[in-house]
Amino acid sequence: MDERQFVVAYLDRVIGSEQFREEQDQVIGSIIDLLRSGYSTERVRKKLNLRKNECLFLTEIAKGRLNSKTKFSRWDRVWLDAYSARYSTPEAIGMHRSDQIGRSDVLDVGCGAGMQAIMFARNSHVIGIESDPVRGRLATINSEVYGVNLRIIRSDYAAVQPNGIKEDTVIFSDPLRGSEAVMDMDKLSPSPRTLISRFSSFTGRFVLDLPPRMDPGKTGLKGTFEFLSYNHKHSRLTFFSESFYGVGNRCAILPGGKTYVEGEGSRSRRQTRDRPLYVLVPDESLVRSGIAKTMEWVPETSVIWEDDRRLVLGSQYIIHDFPGEAYEVEGTIAGAEFSKYASKSNFRFIPRFPVGEVHYYRDFPSRPGSETRYLFKDGNDLIIAKKVAVPQ
Numbered sequence: 001m002d003e004r005q006f007v008v009a010y011l012d013r014v015i016g017s018e019q020f021r022e023e024q025d026q027v028i029g030s031i032i033d034l035l036r037s038g039y040s041t042e043r044v045r046k047k048l049n050l051r052k053n054e055c056l057f058l059t060e061i062a063k064g065r066l067n068s069k070t071k072f073s074r075w076d077r078v079w080l081d082a083y084s085a086r087y088s089t090p091e092a093i094g095m096h097r098s099d100q101i102g103r104s105d106v107l108d109v110g111c112g113a114g115m116q117a118i119m120f121a122r123n124s125h126v127i128g129i130e131s132d133p134v135r136g137r138l139a140t141i142n143s144e145v146y147g148v149n150l151r152i153i154r155s156d157y158a159a160v161q162p163n164g165i166k167e168d169t170v171i172f173s174d175p176l177r178g179s180e181a182v183m184d185m186d187k188l189s190p191s192p193r194t195l196i197s198r199f200s201s202f203t204g205r206f207v208l209d210l211p212p213r214m215d216p217g218k219t220g221l222k223g224t225f226e227f228l229s230y231n232h233k234h235s236r237l238t239f240f241s242e243s244f245y246g247v248g249n250r251c252a253i254l255p256g257g258k259t260y261v262e263g264e265g266s267r268s269r270r271q272t273r274d275r276p277l278y279v280l281v282p283d284e285s286l287v288r289s290g291i292a293k294t295m296e297w298v299p300e301t302s303v304i305w306e307d308d309r310r311l312v313l314g315s316q317y318i319i320h321d322f323p324g325e326a327y328e329v330e331g332t333i334a335g336a337e338f339s340k341y342a343s344k345s346n347f348r349f350i351p352r353f354p355v356g357e358v359h360y361y362r363d364f365p366s367r368p369g370s371e372t373r374y375l376f377k378d379g380n381d382l383i384i385a386k387k388v389a390v391p392q
Contacts, residue, residue, distance in 0.1 A: 004134070006053045011137040014079075021141070024058065025077060031062040072115070077145045079138045084113035089174065089209070092254050093228060093236055094119030099257075100244075101170050101207065107199075109157045109173040110190060114139025114150060116174060116209075121148035124170075131156040157190060158198070165202040171195065174209035183211070185219055192221070192239070206241040213237075216249070228252045229285035232324055234309065249289045253323060260291050260323065275332065276314030279304065279376050279385050281352070282324040287311045297322070304378050305353060312352065312376050320391050327374055327385035335382050338375075339363065346370050349384075353377040 014021045027048065034044045045055035064085035068075045071090040080088060089097075098119045108117040111128030112135045120126045121143065128150060130136035136154040143150035153160060173195055175188035185192050192208045199206075206223075212234055216225040224245040228236040232253070249262040280301060286292040292311055297319045305312035318326050333341055342349055348367040352374050355364070376383040 003053055003056070007057050008133050008137065010054070010057065011079075011134065011141070015137060015140055028058055028062045028065065029076070031059055032066060035059070035062060035066065074145055078113075078115075079141045079145075080113050080115075081134060081138065084115070084135060084138065087174075087177075088113055088115040089119070089236075090230070091115070091119065093230065095122070096228070096252060096254060096257060097207065097238065098123055100240075104205070105166055105169040107165065107169055107171050109171060109195060110175060111135075111139055111152070112174065114142045114152070116172070117150055118143055118146045118148050120172070121146075121150045126150055128152045129157045129160055130154060157195075162199055162202050165199065167203055168205060169203045170205045170207055171199050171203060172207045172209075177211055183214055183218070185210075185214075192219075196221075204241055204243050206239070207244075208239040210237045210239055222247060224248055224250055225289070226250050226252055227285035227289040227291075228254065229283050230254045232281075232283045234284040234288050249291060251283070251285045251289045251291050253283050253285065258323065260286060260295075262289070262291055262294065274302075274314075274316070275329075276302070276304070276316065276383075277329055278315045278318050278388075279327040279329060279374075279383060280313040280315050280319065280322055280324060281327070282311050282313070282322075284309055286323060304376055304383070307354075310352075314378075318388070318391060322390045324390075326388050326390045327376075328388045329383055329385045330373070331384045332378070332381050333384065335377070335380050338382055347373045349373050349375055351375045351377075 014024060030048060031044055034047060039047065041055060041059050044059060045052065050058065060082055061079055064080035064082065065075050065078060067085045068078060068080060071088070072078055073091055094116045097116065101120070101124070103123050106120045106124050106126045108120065108126060108128040111117045111130050114128055117126050117128040117139065128139055130139060130152060131154070133154060136152050139150065139152050173190060173192065175190055175192065177188055196206055210219070214237055219239070221239050223242045224240045224247065226238045226240060227234060227249065228238060251260045282292040288309055300319070301313035301315045303311070304314050346367065348370045349364050350372060351364060353376065374385050374387060376385065
């Protein structure tokens with residue numbers, strides 16, 4: 001029996017016996033404790049007297065749980081392989097999407113380990129299709145962990161007859177990707193275009209998770225693209241077919257769930273270069289979507305720094321309920337003088353502009369216990385600022 005066959009047979013035992021699953025959860029908990037103590041996989045195997053295949057697989061599940069601790073409320077019970085732990089939709093984002101589609105039947109094509117399908121199943125009747133025999137079984141286990149009714153079809157979606165699909169069924173897909181940098185839709189599996197072609201005669205409702213850095217203008221898709229951020233970092237790019245929100249861009253910011261919709265063109269910015277009292281950094285998804293430049297506070301700010309994902313603004317005051325981060329300016333120093341200044345300071349400085357990894361650790365060493373200050377590049381100068389709360 002090869003390793004793949006072993007894992008499939010093992011998961012069938014987990015699915016078939018609640019007692020066996022509980023026993024294995026305890027073993028995985030022990031592996032987590034040993035990994036945290038610095039044990040290697042081989043030392044874990046000897047310590048717990050596990051077979052090699054068993055140890056390798058359970059250690060992968062243990063690492064998946066550790067890597068998912070901030071993503072899932074039941075992280076200590078979920079079963080995720082390495083790929084699923086990295087790419088599965090975090091619970092907060094899955095619940096956000098579930099709320100968007102409401103009580104609709106959902107067909108999740110390529111559901112993987114089932115985490116998004118599970119969030120849909122809170123409100124909806126959901127069928128997941130997964131051709132990978134391991135991840136299909138992981139989805140079954142995880143649906144039981146979350147206590148939802150989720151039907152899994154272990155098959156390639158092309159072999160599934162769509163005749164029973166209702167007109168208002170939502171087709172969802174989070175396709176396999178080799179890297180988040182994938183920019184060609186036809187290299188995703190399944191290809192969104194192929195998926196739409198197969199099911200469009202049955203339903204016009206599609207929700208597709210795309211690589212977050214994909215350019216919507218190059219997809220050829222007509223509908224709404226939602227740029228979603230978590231803690232102001234761009235995390236997801238979701239396509240909604242036209243029947244949901246029409247055509248355009250929108251941005252959702254989690255936690256909190258605030259939504260911003262594309263405005264009518266850019267607002268003119270006041271061309272002032274007064275030394276700012278505050279630095280404002282809009283949410284990354286607002287910047288990537290282009291919505292940041294259409295908002296009402298644009299004329300009251302000036303651009304300090306701008307690239308494809310970051311917009312740094314100067315302002316004379318903190319904008320109420322600003323969708324991003326705010327910093328109070330403490331001073332400005334010539335960039336050439338920074339090293340000398342930093343060597344005499346007890347602050348830990350964190351640059352908010354691109355810095356090579358080698359230079360980062362050399363020029364901005366960590367000083368545990370020290371207060372933190374942030375640096376923003378303004379031409380040849382550096383603005384020194386401390387982070388402050390945005391008034392609500």
